[in-house]
Amino acid sequence: METLFIGYGDGLVRATFNGSVKHERVIDGVPVPMVAVDPNEPDRVYAATLGRGLWRSDDGGESFSRVPHIEHELVWSVAVSTSDRSANGRGTVYTGTQMSAVYRSVDGGETFAELASVQRLPTKPSWSFPPAPDTHHVHQIALSPSDPGIVLFGVELGGVFRSVDRGETWELTDADPDPHTLRTHPTATGRMYQGGGAAYYATTDAGASWSRNLAGIPEAVRYFYSLAVDSGDPDNVLLSGARDPFSGHAVISGIPVWSTVYRLVEGAWQEVVDGLPPADGTAMGTLAAGAPGVFYYVTEPGDIYRSSDGGGRFDRLDEGQGPKRGTKARSVTVLTS
Amino acid sequence: MNNNVPPTAPAPPSDEQLIRLAVQNLACHPQAQRRYVQMGWMSRAMGNLSRIGEDLDTLVADGRLDGEQARQIAELRTLVQETLERRPDLVDEAGASARDYLFSSALEDDDWETIRQRARKLHHALSGEMSVFISIMAK
Numbered sequence: 001m002e003t004l005f006i007g008y009g010d011g012l013v014r015a016t017f018n019g020s021v022k023h024e025r026v027i028d029g030v031p032v033p034m035v036a037v038d039p040n041e042p043d044r045v046y047a048a049t050l051g052r053g054l055w056r057s058d059d060g061g062e063s064f065s066r067v068p069h070i071e072h073e074l075v076w077s078v079a080v081s082t083s084d085r086s087a088n089g090r091g092t093v094y095t096g097t098q099m100s101a102v103y104r105s106v107d108g109g110e111t112f113a114e115l116a117s118v119q120r121l122p123t124k125p126s127w128s129f130p131p132a133p134d135t136h137h138v139h140q141i142a143l144s145p146s147d148p149g150i151v152l153f154g155v156e157l158g159g160v161f162r163s164v165d166r167g168e169t170w171e172l173t174d175a176d177p178d179p180h181t182l183r184t185h186p187t188a189t190g191r192m193y194q195g196g197g198a199a200y201y202a203t204t205d206a207g208a209s210w211s212r213n214l215a216g217i218p219e220a221v222r223y224f225y226s227l228a229v230d231s232g233d234p235d236n237v238l239l240s241g242a243r244d245p246f247s248g249h250a251v252i253s254g255i256p257v258w259s260t261v262y263r264l265v266e267g268a269w270q271e272v273v274d275g276l277p278p279a280d281g282t283a284m285g286t287l288a289a290g291a292p293g294v295f296y297y298v299t300e301p302g303d304i305y306r307s308s309d310g311g312g313r314f315d316r317l318d319e320g321q322g323p324k325r326g327t328k329a330r331s332v333t334v335l336t337s
Numbered sequence: 338m339n340n341n342v343p344p345t346a347p348a349p350p351s352d353e354q355l356i357r358l359a360v361q362n363l364a365c366h367p368q369a370q371r372r373y374v375q376m377g378w379m380s381r382a383m384g385n386l387s388r389i390g391e392d393l394d395t396l397v398a399d400g401r402l403d404g405e406q407a408r409q410i411a412e413l414r415t416l417v418q419e420t421l422e423r424r425p426d427l428v429d430e431a432g433a434s435a436r437d438y439l440f441s442s443a444l445e446d447d448d449w450e451t452i453r454q455r456a457r458k459l460h461h462a463l464s465g466e467m468s469v470f471i472s473i474m475a476k
Contacts, residue, residue: 125454126366126450126453127366128364128365128366128369128453128457129366130361130365130366130369131361132361132460132464133361133364133365133366133453133456133457133460134364134457134458134460134461134464157365157366157368157369158366176368177366177368178366178368178369197368197369198368198372198439198440199440212440214436219434219435219436222372222435222436222439244372244376245372
């Protein structure tokens, strides 16, 4: 069975897929931009909310309660380490906020403390989120699955920073400064991937150096957001793209909505058209990987598409009679059991 | 359906909305600003700031701006105008291809940083504690 945690603009839905989809709304009335499951203890689930801080579940996402020690109400990102465990066996947790700050829990999510090192970064005065440029936030966090010291966080919009000492010191990387999505791979441990605001970037040395690859993508497509990597094949990557933020997110009336999904095939991107909605009129959704060869694509209005052949073809899932899903999908996290 | 009624066109953005959008465009991170240059939005933002900023008294009298906001808008307008007089190529793409320009370091100099920081402070003054997206279509 696969469990999807789908963060929407108005809450969090837990969707279980076992032939058909059953929805349960588990957080209501607040945007949920990211969910992370502790890989060492899958019943422990964290949900970032934009307005009510960080939330935590100890029953696989059936119920949540707010995590203390984090004063920020706007929490954008959360990640749990596979390689860095506390004494209680749970993974070290990192979470990112608006305005930009990174908190870390070294006791498996019981208590959190801010990393003061982030506030001392010399480029901080230049960070700025375009729709609200007097603000910025830690949009993404990525943790090495093999080296507990390697931590990356990305500021929207201000760059991707890398630490090799659990966040004590940081260096600005040469990834896209607009870190919409950062992903690692569970077995190819040096591989990391970025869906950046202007390009796709990848690294084979755990984020020390990044290279851009837009091969096969038309010049008119210059905006990228979500990506997912096949858990069974580190070279099989899906990436969502649009002409610009306005065609991709449908936030300004009068600009035609257009977005699509690309698949990396032998080093070049090919558009995925089999089974997905047409690019014209479709706002950018969110991608996630499940078991080897399995991808999910949740469209902005919440339709769920699934591929079981590594992203070559998608099928829209029968969503049955479950409770009303959310609106404006922001993130998907897949738990396979 | 009454076919005698012509379709209603969206209301054009107000001067207050255009000022807010201009400030947002001028305050962004350089990568976003390079995209706005490519779309023609940056020149339009500067034009709207120049035109509307010439007479802010009406917006203040209508209660759509307060005195401090108007003062900061006037300051930003003067800064942009003075910079443009010194550097008429301030938003010139210099013949670069769209992709090369987007990944260039254009707009990453002291003049632009001064404009950005001034506009960012003003954006905060306009939006209050919780900045929200400015989702309007500019002229």
